[in-house]
Amino acid sequence: MLLKMAQDAKWLLNWRGLPPAGAERRHRYHNLLLTSGLAYYNGRIRHEELIKQLRDFYSGDLLKSLQSEIGNQSQPWPSRMLRQDRLSEIQPPLRHLLLMTFLESTAEQFFTTFEEYKPFADGPWPCLNPAAKHFQENIINTCRITNGHKRNKGRPVGLFGCDCGFRYLRVGPDRYERDRLRFEKVISYGAVWERFFTSAWSDPSITLTDLGQRLNVIPFTLRRHAIRLRLPFPRPGRWSRPTSEEVIKAYSNTLQTFQGSFEDRRAHWLTVRRQNPKASRKQLISLAPYTYYWLSRHDVEWLRQNSPSALMSNPEPPRVDWKNWDLLLSKEVRLLSSEIRKSPGKPIRVSKEEIIRRLGHRSWIELSLDKLPETACALSNCFESRENFLFRRVCWTEEYFIGKQHCPTLHQFDVRAGTRTKLGDARQVRKAIEAALTRLENRLST
Ligand SMILES: [Zn+2]
Numbered sequence: 001m002l003l004k005m006a007q008d009a010k011w012l013l014n015w016r017g018l019p020p021a022g023a024e025r026r027h028r029y030h031n032l033l034l035t036s037g038l039a040y041y042n043g044r045i046r047h048e049e050l051i052k053q054l055r056d057f058y059s060g061d062l063l064k065s066l067q068s069e070i071g072n073q074s075q076p077w078p079s080r081m082l083r084q085d086r087l088s089e090i091q092p093p094l095r096h097l098l099l100m101t102f103l104e105s106t107a108e109q110f111f112t113t114f115e116e117y118k119p120f121a122d123g124p125w126p127c128l129n130p131a132a133k134h135f136q137e138n139i140i141n142t143c144r145i146t147n148g149h150k151r152n153k154g155r156p157v158g159l160f161g162c163d164c165g166f167r168y169l170r171v172g173p174d175r176y177e178r179d180r181l182r183f184e185k186v187i188s189y190g191a192v193w194e195r196f197f198t199s200a201w202s203d204p205s206i207t208l209t210d211l212g213q214r215l216n217v218i219p220f221t222l223r224r225h226a227i228r229l230r231l232p233f234p235r236p237g238r239w240s241r242p243t244s245e246e247v248i249k250a251y252s253n254t255l256q257t258f259q260g261s262f263e264d265r266r267a268h269w270l271t272v273r274r275q276n277p278k279a280s281r282k283q284l285i286s287l288a289p290y291t292y293y294w295l296s297r298h299d300v301e302w303l304r305q306n307s308p309s310a311l312m313s314n315p316e317p318p319r320v321d322w323k324n325w326d327l328l329l330s331k332e333v334r335l336l337s338s339e340i341r342k343s344p345g346k347p348i349r350v351s352k353e354e355i356i357r358r359l360g361h362r363s364w365i366e367l368s369l370d371k372l373p374e375t376a377c378a379l380s381n382c383f384e385s386r387e388n389f390l391f392r393r394v395c396w397t398e399e400y401f402i403g404k405q406h407c408p409t410l411h412q413f414d415v416r417a418g419t420r421t422k423l424g425d426a427r428q429v430r431k432a433i434e435a436a437l438t439r440l441e442n443r444l445s446t
Helices: 002-014 022-035 047-057 060-065 077-082 093-102 107-111 177-181 190-201 208-215 219-228 245-252 258-275 281-287 289-298 300-305 322-342 352-359 362-367 373-382 386-404 410-417 427-445
Strands: 138-140 143-147 156-161 167-171 185-188
Touching: 002 093, 002 107, 022 077, 047 077, 047 093, 077 093, 093 107, 190 208, 190 219, 208 219, 258 281, 258 289, 281 289, 289 300, 322 352, 322 373, 352 362, 352 373, 386 410, 386 427, 410 427
Parallel strands: none
Antiparallel strands: 143 156, 156 167, 167 185
16 A cells, blocks of 8 residues: 555656646546445535545554544545535645545546546437437437436436437446437427327327337327327227226326426416515525426526526525435434443443444534434433443443452442442442442352
8 A cells, every 4th residue: 555655656746747626636536436436426425435435445553654544523634625615725645645546546547547437428419209300319418417216226317308308317327339329218208209299199090009119119108198198089090999088087197298397387486486576586495396396407597597596695505305314313323322332341321422423413413403303302212311321330340240250349349330420329329339249249259
């Protein structure tokens, strides 16, 4: 490890190039972290996991000898190096070399031959709308990448949207050239597709089978779309089969046409604005959260033009998914509580401080516990009163002297158990100690 660092340092000292600036440097680190599963495609970094793995990767002694220990501070140096808001902060070059080494990169690679990992390669990407004239032509210029959920966890999901309204998702990364013509799911078919389908539906010379082949879906799916688009049933032509009322009913309430949704949501947003002329953007969002969310995903430019300007002096704090965290943390608190109780050696009190030390998220626990009701409940249930803790110490001390085969004096017992405190004088505690001493005497004198 030291040899590798020395080689990197030597290269760096001889290099006369211009190092990438803060944002570009972070981008490169983020990209390397992405390939190690330590970052999200939305740009965020899994700081806690990163710290944990760094600790496993480097021995404490090595870090200490390089004056780069990762302590229990809330912002250890690797996190500070990667925080967006601390990019101008200067860190010792050695720490950068430590991070690069951990990310399996040499300084030379990092600074001069860095190659960005792109799970969907470079654009433009093809439109996969079989109803469009530009089918499979490379005309989509942007691809939004997010993290997959559930069975696609850890994998990138690309959202590709063409101007014709056809939008699809693909789970990556792409392995072969042909993957570019594949999609997992259509998010919206769009106006071009819907227009083509509508006219083909009412054309009796086209059979459903042919149309299905043309649009690359099974005939039943076609029927579903016809119901969704409220097209006439049964379709004209001698092969048409009647469709049961039940099927029609079941699919009538599916998604609106995409264009329809656009219009409805825009109208809703404008109505909310009209009714609340003085409301800030934030207030409007709280009045119509889903509409805002929908428009921000599908129609962001229109939304920007039709919203009060954001108050720049008051940036929105990063949103925390409290509900999820609450679930996670409360579970963790319960686990930690039993872990602390079971820890070998001298008993450790299950205190708020001890739990926070192991759990992290100090500021949340100290300042935002009202947003974490389950966690608050788990905490208050697992705290150990001083008195109970003393009882536990008395039991442990008894075991300790049994192990030593030594019958202690009261003073020795008190010292070992840590009961020479004010609370240790409580009647119940004294009683427990006396009982323990009697048991020890009986047991060890025979
Ligand atoms: Zn298209």
